Amino acid sequence: MKQTKNEIHNDSYGSILRIPSFCVLLVGRLISGAGQILFSMATMWYILQLTESALAAALIPMLPYFIYAFLGIPLATISDRLPKKQLLIWTDILRACVACILALLFMSGQMVPWHIYAANLLIAILGFLFNPATQTVIPAILPNPSKQLAPANALLNSSSKTIELLGYAIGGILVAFISVQSILFIYALTFLVSSLSIVFIHIPVTKVVKQKGISGFMRDSIQGITFLFSRKILACCIIFGAIINFAGAPLHIFTPIFANMVLHAGPQGYGLLQSAFAAGSIAGSLLSGKYAKRLSLARWFLISYLISGASLLLMPMFPNLYIAIACSFLLMLGLALVNVPLVTSILLSTPEEKRGRVMNSMGVLMSGISNPLGLLLGGWFIETYNPSWVYMGIGVFVVIMGLTSLFVRPFREEQGTHSRTQKASISSEV
Structure with a gap:
C-alpha cells in the first residue's frame, strides 16, 4: 500500500x-x-x-x-x-x-x-x-x-x-x-x-x-544507568561517546592557543573559529534530523568520527585561517551528526516514566565525568607538546575510533537489523 x-x-x-x-x-x-x-x-x-x-x-x-x-x-x-x-x-x-x-x-x-x-x-x-x-x-x-x-x-x-x-x-x-x-x-x-x-x-x-x-x-536513581547498559547497542554508544568527549574536551583549551600560536590570527581568529563551531553544530543537527532514519546508529558514528577526525588532522597540516575555519565547521558538523539519531533512538526506546533518568544518566556518563577529566589532561598536554601535534593526535584517535566501530559486534548487529527493517519498509510501500 x-x-x-x-x-x-x-x-x-x-x-x-x-x-x-x-x-x-x-x-x-x-x-x-x-x-x-x-x-x-x-x-x-x-x-x-x-x-x-x-x-x-x-x-x-x-x-x-x-x-x-x-x-x-x-x-x-x-x-x-x-x-x-x-x-x-x-x-x-x-x-x-x-x-x-x-x-x-x-x-x-x-x-x-x-x-x-x-x-x-x-x-x-x-x-x-x-x-x-x-x-x-x-x-x-x-x-x-x-x-x-x-x-x-x-x-x-x-x-x-x-x-x-x-x-x-x-x-x-x-x-x-x-x-x-x-x-x-x-x-x-x-x-x-x-x-x-x-x-x-x-x-x-x-x-x-x-x-x-x-x-x-x-x-529508582540507578534505573537510568541499568536501562542504558541493558541494551548492548546503547552501552556501546555510551562508551564510545564518553571516550570521544574525553578526547575532545581539551579543544576548549586548545582553540584560542591554536588561533594565537599556530594561525597567528589573534582574538579575531579565535572568534571566527568559535563561530564556525556553532555554524557546524547547527548544520549537523539539521542534516541528521532530516536523515536520521536513513542510517543505523553504527553508520552515523562512523561518518561522524571520520569527518571530525579528518578535520582535526587537516587543521595543523595546513595552518591557514580560512582552512581552519572550514575544518572547524566540518569538525562540529561531524560531531553533531550523531547526536540527534542517538538521542532520538534512546528517547523512543525508553519507557515514558524513566526518560528523565535515562537521558540524564546518558549525559553524566558521556560528558559529566569525561569532560572535566579531558580538560585536566588537555591542560597538561598543551603545556608539554606543540598544539599542532596535539590536534593531529586527537584527529588520529577519533578516526581510529570511527573505524573501530565497524568491528564492534553490537554495532554490526544493529546495522544488520536496520538494513532488514529498511528493506521491509520499502517493500511495504511498493
Whole structure:
C-alpha cells in the first residue's frame, strides 16, 4: 500500500513547525536560553570586576558542570516523580524569582559574591529539574513521535545553537551598556514568558512509578544507568561517546592557543573559529534530523568520527585561517551528526516514566565525568607538546575510533537489523 503525501512528509521540518504545542515550547526555550546566556555573562563579568580574579569568575560557568556530574541523576529521578506541566512552570517561575531577589540585592547595595554563587547554584539545580521533564514531554506532544522526534530534536538543537551564537555577541553589548540589575530583571522576564507559554501547552499526564523510602529512591536513581547498559547497542554508544568527549574536551583549551600560536590570527581568529563551531553544530543537527532514519546508529558514528577526525588532522597540516575555519565547521558538523539519531533512538526506546533518568544518566556518563577529566589532561598536554601535534593526535584517535566501530559486534548487529527493517519498509510501500 502506497503512503499518502502527508504520511511521507510528516517528518519534515515544516510539518513539525505546524504543531502548535511544539512551537510554543520551542519559542519558550529559545527566550529562556537567551536569558540564561545574558545572566551568566552579567554575573561572571560582575564577579571579575569585583574580585579581579579570573578563577573566581570561572567558577560561575563551572558550577553547572559540577552540579550535573554529582546531582544530575538524583535530580532527574525527582523530575520523573513529579507532574511534568507543573514542574516546567514552577521551575521557570522559581528561576525568575531567584533573579529578582539578586537584582534587589544589587539595588540595595547588599550584594556580596556568595549571593551570586548561591543564585547560580539554585538556577543550575532548577535547570536540571526542568531539562529531564522537557525530554519526557517532547515525545508526548508530537502526534507521531516515531517519525517526528528526530526532526523535532534537530530543530531544538540547531535553534539553541543559533541563540548561543547570537546571544554571546548581543550579550556582550548589553553587559557593556546596561546595568547588572537591569539584565537580571530581563533574565527574570524571559523565564516568566517561558512559564506562561507552557500554560497554553496540552501536556499528557505521565504515569509515575516510584519506590518508597530512601533505598527506593536510590534504586529508582540507578534505573537510568541499568536501562542504558541493558541494551548492548546503547552501552556501546555510551562508551564510545564518553571516550570521544574525553578526547575532545581539551579543544576548549586548545582553540584560542591554536588561533594565537599556530594561525597567528589573534582574538579575531579565535572568534571566527568559535563561530564556525556553532555554524557546524547547527548544520549537523539539521542534516541528521532530516536523515536520521536513513542510517543505523553504527553508520552515523562512523561518518561522524571520520569527518571530525579528518578535520582535526587537516587543521595543523595546513595552518591557514580560512582552512581552519572550514575544518572547524566540518569538525562540529561531524560531531553533531550523531547526536540527534542517538538521542532520538534512546528517547523512543525508553519507557515514558524513566526518560528523565535515562537521558540524564546518558549525559553524566558521556560528558559529566569525561569532560572535566579531558580538560585536566588537555591542560597538561598543551603545556608539554606543540598544539599542532596535539590536534593531529586527537584527529588520529577519533578516526581510529570511527573505524573501530565497524568491528564492534553490537554495532554490526544493529546495522544488520536496520538494513532488514529498511528493506521491509520499502517493500511495504511498493
